[in-house]
Amino acid sequence: MDYALYIIALTLLGISFFKNKMKTKQALKKAWKAFENILPEFLVVIALVSFLLAVVEPAFIAQVIGSESGWTGVILATLIGAVTLIPGFVAFPTAALLLQGGAGYMQLGAFISTLMMVGIVTLPIEQKYFGLKLAMYRNGFAFLFSFLVAYTIGMVVPNL
Numbered sequence: 634m635d636y637a638l639y640i641i642a643l644t645l646l647g648i649s650f651f652k653n654k655m656k657t658k659q660a661l662k663k664a665w666k667a668f669e670n671i672l673p674e675f676l677v678v679i680a681l682v683s684f685l686l687a688v689v690e691p692a693f694i695a696q697v698i699g700s701e702s703g704w705t706g707v708i709l710a711t712l713i714g715a716v717t718l719i720p721g722f723v724a725f726p727t728a729a730l731l732l733q734g735g736a737g738y739m740q741l742g743a744f745i746s747t748l749m750m751v752g753i754v755t756l757p758i759e760q761k762y763f764g765l766k767l768a769m770y771r772n773g774f775a776f777l778f779s780f781l782v783a784y785t786i787g788m789v790v791p792n793l
Contacts, residue, residue: 700737714747
């Protein structure tokens, strides 16, 4: 499946290059610049998570946010996700590493959803533009929604 996506991407890149070489070159330059900007952040977070997984026993991860941790693990995962500031392109590989380390699906669903939707760290900026009341409502509803995500995953995953 991975190869199919690469083939599709390269085919579409070839079509783009055939239609307009200049725009395709500009797009590739912009993509490379974006990649260069993202790479340091990505490598640092992946290195930290890898170090954490190397130092911490998988049994501990499983105990804290594993499937056996239940709703206690979900609550802990939502709290960690709410206060952590990691971009999405780093969050999903991080979740994959945590899953391999023993984390549960429900707990990771809660972690990723709060990570992406709740911004405790960014609350002052959000408050500046939207006001405290709206910022609190948005973050509060997003936090509650993460429990719905975890519950839904819990209902779906065992049936896979």
